[in-house]
Amino acid sequence: MDKFTHETVLLNEAVEGLAVKKNGIYVDATLGGGGHSEEIVKQLDGTGHLYAFDQDERAIAAAEKRLAPFKKNITIIRANFASIKEELNQLGIDKVDGVLFDLGVSSPQFDEADRGFSYRYDAPLDMRMDQRQHLTAWHIVNEWSFSDIQRVISRFGEEKFAKQIARKIEAAREIKPIDSTFELIDIIKDAIPAPARRKGGHPAKRTFQGIRMAVNGELDVMEKALIDSIAMLGKGGRLSVITFHSLEDRLCKRIIKEKSSYPELPRGLPVIPESAEPELKKITTKPIIPTEQEQDENRRSHSAKLRIAEKNQEVSNG
Numbered sequence: 001m002d003k004f005t006h007e008t009v010l011l012n013e014a015v016e017g018l019a020v021k022k023n024g025i026y027v028d029a030t031l032g033g034g035g036h037s038e039e040i041v042k043q044l045d046g047t048g049h050l051y052a053f054d055q056d057e058r059a060i061a062a063a064e065k066r067l068a069p070f071k072k073n074i075t076i077i078r079a080n081f082a083s084i085k086e087e088l089n090q091l092g093i094d095k096v097d098g099v100l101f102d103l104g105v106s107s108p109q110f111d112e113a114d115r116g117f118s119y120r121y122d123a124p125l126d127m128r129m130d131q132r133q134h135l136t137a138w139h140i141v142n143e144w145s146f147s148d149i150q151r152v153i154s155r156f157g158e159e160k161f162a163k164q165i166a167r168k169i170e171a172a173r174e175i176k177p178i179d180s181t182f183e184l185i186d187i188i189k190d191a192i193p194a195p196a197r198r199k200g201g202h203p204a205k206r207t208f209q210g211i212r213m214a215v216n217g218e219l220d221v222m223e224k225a226l227i228d229s230i231a232m233l234g235k236g237g238r239l240s241v242i243t244f245h246s247l248e249d250r251l252c253k254r255i256i257k258e259k260s261s262y263p264e265l266p267r268g269l270p271v272i273p274e275s276a277e278p279e280l281k282k283i284t285t286k287p288i289i290p291t292e293q294e295q296d297e298n299r300r301s302h303s304a305k306l307r308i309a310e311k312n313q314e315v316s317n318g
């Protein structure tokens, strides 16, 4: 597959959430096909700048082409967004006006058969977003313990039959290594009772999601990146986060809630001191979801949820 097309989810809503200022400094933590980045950069004048992160070399190559007309206003950084703060600090940036996250995997990553993300293609068990990383899905499936595999499938995949699947994986790899996606799918199908297999989408969907999230350490890096991004926002700066499943959404909701809540104050205080004001103000109390039309036109958008928050005041974390 040489064509890199990712249909951007919640394009206008997520970028509007950033309330872009022409001369602002923005970060797209998940460049992907460059859809959100393009919309942000179009709104900047000669002094505004966008820093865009991705860890996937193919995504970067495609986005560089798409964004070539805006080259002066963009710096593309190939790095995990876990190091958003460190990377930006190295470039002399310690305050930004907005950060956008559009989490998860892009359509091309799913559609490039050799990446091993999809249960639709037979491919080596890979699932790395960053091709430089050592850990692949193969290592998890063939080398991790029964209980670690069960935990990953159960926690990240929210798969009811995680234990049965982990047992079958353990038995199968005793005979020979499990090398391909289709071999893994046969094992998963064998582990799930027939009536359950016919319900709830593809039987391997949840296991693949769980293993993918473990390969890429998705929840761990998300937590650090959100906290660092909030810390880097200047007063009035915006955070716009699109998540695609409940675990990500719950984590995002929890962080925004913690950062936008008042601390416990002594009862009867006549006025709340300014220093006790929370770091963030929620812009969305309920997440924004794609319109019916977007959901009809882009299947991937079905589970998307957008949460937006604004920096209320800077809080010293040191």
Ligand SMILES: C[S@@+](CC[C@H](N)C(=O)[O-])C[C@H]1O[C@@H](n2cnc3c(N)ncnc32)[C@H](O)[C@@H]1O
Binding pocket: 006, 007, 008, 009, 029, 030, 031, 032, 033, 034, 035, 036, 037, 053, 054, 055, 056, 059, 079, 080, 081, 082, 102, 103, 104, 105, 106, 107, 129, 221
């Ligand atoms: C859903 S796509 C983004 C699509 C993009 N907003 C667009 O409009 O085309 C997510 C992208 O984020 C990247 N990504 C996911 N987790 C990452 C991480 N921890 N660090 C850097 N990039 C990451 C993936 O490689 C993928 O290209």
